[in-house]
Amino acid sequence: MGLRGGGCHRAPLGRVGLVAISCALLFAVAIGMVVVRVNGVDHLRVASPSSASGFPGTQPAASGLMTPTATAPPGAMVPVASPMPKSVPVRVEIPAIGVDSTLVGLGLQADGTLQVPPAGFPAGWYSGAPTPGERGPAVIVGHVDWGGHAGVFYRLHNLKPNDEIAVARADGSTAIFRVIRVEQFPKDQFPTALVYGNLDYAGLRLITCSGAFNLLAHSYQDDTVVFAELANSTPA
């Protein structure tokens, strides 16, 4: 369907460090990595191949953390809604930043990078990841700008924790997420494991370009990632 590799081609920047990090993270994912939520903070945990102990549906005790409360906000855990059955997303709405977009399915490019939508609108979802509302990390990406116009995720960086993201699904249900946090990462330090690693809840990641723009390399230098969790849902 004419999906293209995207306009902000990554410059050949810092390959050695990038490759080292990427390889480490990808390896981590390959051997089994899970991101869990403790007191509102995403944590990575790494599977030991020797302890295939199943997949808990509950969050671990805080005592399992070496730094249990350093980054945790005050207060009790925020309840996360139960995951929903699989259903393809058809629309995303983010009232806080005026986003209302249909969704196209995205796959991988020949070089293994994520496809991006063919234009500034609409946004797209990675069909190789769980559907929004399913347990695991659903992924929706959109352009920050394209062809001289603001793209669908032009204002993504303005999102704040607890802002709502509604994803309408083909079965008529709606998955309603709340923003956990908004982070900006240099492209050469893109947190692959944190974005795509296993979750013990239904999560959502919204991604777009951000940061400085390198005119010659035709690439933004950063990616903004919005991390969200399922807060509510309406039935099919």
Added chain:
Amino acid sequence: MVFAGPAQAATAVPLGTAGSYAILAGSGITNTGVTTIVGDVGSSPTSVESGFAACPGADCVALTGANHTDPDPNDAATQSAKMALTTAYDNAAGQTPTTIPTELAGQTLAAGVYNSTSGTFGMTGTLVLDGANNPNAVFIFQTASTLITGGTGNVSLIRDAQACNVFWQVGSAATLGAGSTLRGTIMAHDNISLDDGVTVDGRLFAGEQSSGAGAVTLIHDTITRSLCAAPPPPPPAGTATATATSTVSATPTATSTVAATATATRIVNATATTLVGVIPPVGGPPQVGQVPRGPVQTGDGSSIGGGHDRRGLLAGGIVGLAIAGGTVLVSTRRRRN
């Protein structure tokens, strides 16, 4: 049940100046509870609003858009919009329909114009509107009298169907049951009443008649004026090829260590200054089977001030020029939260 009969072709209903409104009424708007509205609001000729105090409050409206009732009631814009509504209503009512069952739930419809033998439509379940991959697919529903949705009423849009292209021409009044979801623009001859917790992905236009009737009643609802997704712009012109290689500082501030035999491994978020913790190991098949490689490339730098700023653009340009002049080591690290 899939409706398989031939559907009459529908053409988009021109909303004119009413298009900027999320809610348009003739005899006023009443709100109870906390309601969210995205789009303009107005009522003409009778400009009465109640429960429209700014949130937070017991009865309040979180409004993103212009309120054409306060401080300038029945303004020229709203009068014009009401006339545009009448034109739009007549347009929708004048298109040739295909007759389908009164109960919309359970039906899957292609683009077209629809009415029912009873002259009403009800929806106590999900109606699916299938755009067949055409983002311009138009759906028009005509009733001689009422449109009533039950609590489970829901319009599901699939394959590029858009709420901006769905129109409900209601001959008398529309009533949306508590918790229901409706997509599209309702154009009612008389009143529109929403129960508690209704979601409208579209517009509520009441009182298309010139008599001045037509009230809108809201209870803790969410109304979002739906806009069509912009058509894809032409592909960008080819960019200058840059063959110079550059090196931007990649000195990692944190290292990621993964040891297959470790029972607990410290993982450091690549850019966050805080440790994200160490968790006891847990297995499970990967939820993302094929993990995309590297970052995501979503933008062409053709705007200013969104995800980046002028300083960033300038810095990028300088980097580019420096690279063009030779090899340079640049350390550009920006982080905004």
